[in-house]
Amino acid sequence: MTKVHEEVAAVAARLHDGPVFGLMGDANLKFVTLMRHRHGMAYHGARHEPGAVAMADGWARATGRVGLCSVTQGPGLTNTVTAMVESRKAGTPVVLLVGDTPVRSSGLNQDIDQRRMIESLDIRYVDIDSDRYVSEKLIDAFGWAGRELRPVVVGIRTDVQDLEARPSNRVEPAGSAVSVRSPTAEDVDALLDWSRPPNGRSCSRGAAPCAPVRGRSLSALAQRIGAVTATSVQAKSLFDDEFCVGIAGGFASPVAVDVLAEADLVLAFGCSLTPWTMRMGTLAPKATIVQCDADAAALGARYAIDRGIHADALATADALLSKLPAGSPLPRYRIEEVGSRLAGVRAEPVAPLPAIPTGRLDGRAVVRRLEQVLPREKTVVVDSGHFMGHPAMHLSVPNPARFVFSQDFQAMGLGLAGGIGAAVAAPDALTVVVIGDGGLMMSLGELDTAVRVRLPMLVVVMNDAAYGAEYHLLDRFGLPVEDSCFPDSDFAAIARSLGARGATVACDSDLDAVADWLAAPDRPLIVDCKIEPCAMAPWFREVFALMEAQNRR
CATH class of the missing domain: 3.40.50.970 (Thiamin diphosphate (ThDP)-binding fold, Pyr/PP domains)
Incomplete structure (x- = not known):
């Protein structure tokens, strides 16, 4: 029969095709050791617990996949709080496997209410506190991290780790496929109306698509409506055409600040639109601000917007492109004078x-x-x-x-x-x-x-x-x-x-x-x-x- 700590190691190895970062203690050393020596997972040991989480976070950001890390109970977990909050605020998918004190612990030095602490940080906590549903809980943890793009903590009680795990039939994260939310027809019509030049005229003012998502649709949309492109700092280098102003916000070049200040419309695809990105309200003071995000809670959460579109960013860009008339793109911002100014920025950025x-x-x-x-x-x-x-x-x-x-x-x-x-x-x-x-x-x-x-x-x-x-x-x-x-x-x-x-x-x-x-x-x-x-x-x-x-x- 398979013991709980063996089941944890086996399921983690099956669900995760990357390394595990960690710092071992008495409450996690069994399953971490098996991950490496029985299942062949690469293990990289940190010197301090926040480092283990930050390594998994950096790995996840660089790969776009769920990162995996592990620390021990009590102080091992409390040491990770700063790194875990960074991952939560950044929307990084990380699974943290942490030991926990026995279910019936009494007076143990390292005993704290781990669930209460983690949930106070707005992070999911999954408790493996018996020999039942071990695989299911791990499968769900990886699924939640990948779907919700946020960290999940799995606490594994030390007194159940040597019990025999009851068998499970589930082998994949439940509902792990991500469905793409399309914009409504009303949203697309509103975007179409806003994307036309003011009073039907072609002019040097224009829209500024700004996004951290990948895809050619955004570049094609910018070309079609005559917009310059900009990114949040997190999406640095997403656009590389001659009409990209670079980073919007506090790290923008003086020319980018001047160009964006003229915009009549800002289309923010997948951007959180923080006060820093919007330069404390001075980025595009005359513009209509439209924010498109698959997360409804993100719309207008950190900066006042004129309209929020609850939909996938690329699906929205594609839908708008399909409605735009064929023919020559609108010049608006994409004119020689603007291109020359931006070329000067690239040659001498400060x-x-x-x-x-x-x-x-x-x-x-x-x-x-x-x-x-x-x-x-x-x-x-x-x-x-x-x-x-x-x-x-x-x-x-x-x-x-x-x-x-x-x-x-x-x-x-x-x-x-x-x-x-x-x-x-x-x-x-x-x-x-x-x-x-x-x-x-x-x-x-x-x-x-x-x-x-x-x-x-x-x-x-x-x-x-x-x-x-x-x-x-x-x-x-x-x-x-x-x-x-x-x-x-x-x-x-x-x-x-x-x-x-x-x-x-x-x-x-x-x-x-x-x-x-x-x-x-x-x-x-x-x-x-x-x-x-x-x-x-x-x-x-x-x-x-x-x-x-x-x-x-």
């Missing part, structure tokens, strides 16, 4: 950089120099911090799946582990993690993980010897900044002590070490870039200005 008197580096200059050195085929993972706009704006990726921007909870310290997951997902492409010194200090143990897994990944440390955002906030409020500052750490030396390669970048020529490593990348390279803390990122300055303008209204 204004020339002023010299910094202290001799430390400007973060923008470092990232732009890296873009010249690094290959096009790469995955870019960005941790949270004052620097995060620089890689978003200036590092290219071939498609949105190669850009992992874990900022939905704006938590520092998840980027390195997320990069490990993304690197495991795409081993043939270079993975570049951009992280601040604060975030790296929070997750330093995962450098050891990257070395153990022998991942040839590049870790770029934007080291301003400070918590940069807090530094500028304190300065803005007229308060002393010293408590946001720290001694300048030597991350290159730390990297070498853990078996990685390390390089210090204090001037532009020091980045030649990256090119040398790229010739034979045999292990992680940590590049300690000495950044000037006083240099405020342009997007951060704009946030201050926009918020102050709102407060004056």
